[in-house]
Amino acid sequence: MRLTTKGRFAVTAMLDIALYEADKPVTLAGISERQSISLSYLEQLFSRLRKQGLVSSVRGPGGGYRIAKAHSEISVSDIITAVDEQIDATQCGGNENCHDEGRCMTHELWASLNSKILDYLSGVSLADMVDMQRKKGAGTVVFAPRKCGSEATIAA
Amino acid sequence: MRLTTKGRFAVTAMLDIALYEADKPVTLAGISERQSISLSYLEQLFSRLRKQGLVSSVRGPGGGYRIAKAHSEISVSDIITAVDEQIDATQCGGNENCHDEGRCMTHELWASLNSKILDYLSGVSLADMVDMQRKKGAGTVVFAPRKCGSEATIAA
DNA sequence: TAATAACCTACTGTTTTAGTCAATTATTAT
DNA sequence: ATAATAATTGACTAAAACAGTAGGTTATTA
Numbered sequence: 001m002r003l004t005t006k007g008r009f010a011v012t013a014m015l016d017i018a019l020y021e022a023d024k025p026v027t028l029a030g031i032s033e034r035q036s037i038s039l040s041y042l043e044q045l046f047s048r049l050r051k052q053g054l055v056s057s058v059r060g061p062g063g064g065y066r067i068a069k070a071h072s073e074i075s076v077s078d079i080i081t082a083v084d085e086q087i088d089a090t091q092c093g094g095n096e097n098c099h100d101e102g103r104c105m106t107h108e109l110w111a112s113l114n115s116k117i118l119d120y121l122s123g124v125s126l127a128d129m130v131d132m133q134r135k136k137g138a139g140t141v142v143f144a145p146r147k148c149g150s151e152a153t154i155a156a
Numbered sequence: 157m158r159l160t161t162k163g164r165f166a167v168t169a170m171l172d173i174a175l176y177e178a179d180k181p182v183t184l185a186g187i188s189e190r191q192s193i194s195l196s197y198l199e200q201l202f203s204r205l206r207k208q209g210l211v212s213s214v215r216g217p218g219g220g221y222r223i224a225k226a227h228s229e230i231s232v233s234d235i236i237t238a239v240d241e242q243i244d245a246t247q248c249g250g251n252e253n254c255h256d257e258g259r260c261m262t263h264e265l266w267a268s269l270n271s272k273i274l275d276y277l278s279g280v281s282l283a284d285m286v287d288m289q290r291k292k293g294a295g296t297v298v299f300a301p302r303k304c305g306s307e308a309t310i311a312a
Numbered sequence: 313t314a315a316t317a318a319c320c321t322a323c324t325g326t327t328t329t330a331g332t333c334a335a336t337t338a339t340t341a342t
Numbered sequence: 343a344t345a346a347t348a349a350t351t352g353a354c355t356a357a358a359a360c361a362g363t364a365g366g367t368t369a370t371t372a
Binding site for chain 1 (some may be wrong): 159164167168171172191232261262264265266268269272273276277280285288289
Binding site (some may be wrong): 027028029043046047050057058059060061062063064065 | 315317320
C-alpha cells in the first residue's frame with residue numbers, strides 16, 4: 001500500500017481550495033504559500049487531479065483551480081487514488097497470484113485491511129473536512145462518518 | 157505510513173512457523189523454500205523479530221526459530237512494527253508539528269485513520285491466522301475480530 | 313502586448329526496498 | 343575432535359519511489 005506525503009499533499013491542497021475558493025478560482029501559487037508545498041510539485045499533483053475530474057482549471061490571469069464537483073461528492077480516497085494510483089494493501093493488487101499462482105496465506109488479511117482503509121477514507125468527504133476545519137479549536141475532534149466499535153480519540 | 161512487503165513477509169514467515177513448529181524449531185531455509193522468500197532477507201527480518209522478543213532462536217543442527225509467546229498474544233501489528241519500525245499515517249509521527257509548528261489541517265484525518273488501522277491489525281492475532289489457515293477452502297472468509305458497520309467480504 | 317497562471321517534459325538527489333555476499337559463532341551428530 | 347548445521351552479523355548493491363527542480367509552452371485577461 002502507498003499512503004505517502006503525495007496523497008497527504010493532495011488532500012491538503014484540495015481542502016485549501018475548498019476553503020478559499022469563492023468568486024475566483026484558487027492559484028497553485030497561493031496554495032504553495034499557505035500550505036508550504038512546492039509549486040512544481042503541486043503542478044504534478046494537479047495534473048492528475050484534473051485528469052481524474054476532481055478539479056477544473058482556468059488559465060490566464062485571475063485563473064486557477066476550482067473543485068469540479070459538490071464537496072460532498074469527493075471523498076478522501078478519491079483524492080488519494082487520483083494522485084497515488086492505488087490504495088492496495090495486498091501485494092498482488094487483487095490478482096490473487098501472490099504465491100505460486102494461488103493466493104498467499106495472508107491474502108485475506110491484507111484484502112480485509114484494504115477494504116477497511118478504503119471504507120474509512122471513502123466515508124470522509126471534502127465537505128466533512130471543510131466542516132471540521134471551520135469548527136477547529138473546539139477541542140477534541142474525531143472523524144467518525146461510520147459508527148464503529150472503539151472510536152479513536154485524539155488528545156487535544 | 158509504511159505497509160510494504162517487508163511487513164507482509166514477516167507476517168507470512170511468522171504464520172509459517174506457527175503452522176510448522178512442533179517438536180523441532182523451524183529453519184529459515186524451510187520458510188524460504190515454502191514461502192519463496194530470500195533466505196538472506198529472512199535473516200534480516202528475524203534479527204528484528206528476535207530483538208523484539210517475538211521469536212526465540214536455537215542455533216546449530218536441528219535448530220531454528222520458535223514463536224516466543226502464546227500465539228494469541230502476538231498481533232499482526234506487533235509483527236509489522238517489529239520489522240517496519242512504525243505504523244503511522246501522520247507525517248509528523250504524532251508530534252503535531254506538521255505545519256508551521258502547529259498541526260496541519262489534515263492531522264486529525266491521518267491520526268484517525270492511523271488508529272483505525274492499528275485497531276484492526278492489533279485485533280488480529282497469530283492464533284486467529286492459524287485457525288483461519290486451517291479452515292481454508294471453506295469459501296468466503298473474512299477477518300472480523302471486532303464488529304464494525306460494513307464488514308468486508310472477499311469473494312472466493 | 314505584457315503579465316499571469318496553467319500546462320508539460322525532462323531531469324535530479326535522496327531514501328527505501330529488496331535483496332546479495334561473505335564471514336563468524338554456537339550447537340549437535342558422527 | 344571435528345564436520346555439518348544453522349543462526350548471527352555487517353557491509354554492500356540495483357532498482358524503484360519520493361520529493362522536488364528547472365525550463366519551457368500555451369491560453370487568457372487587463
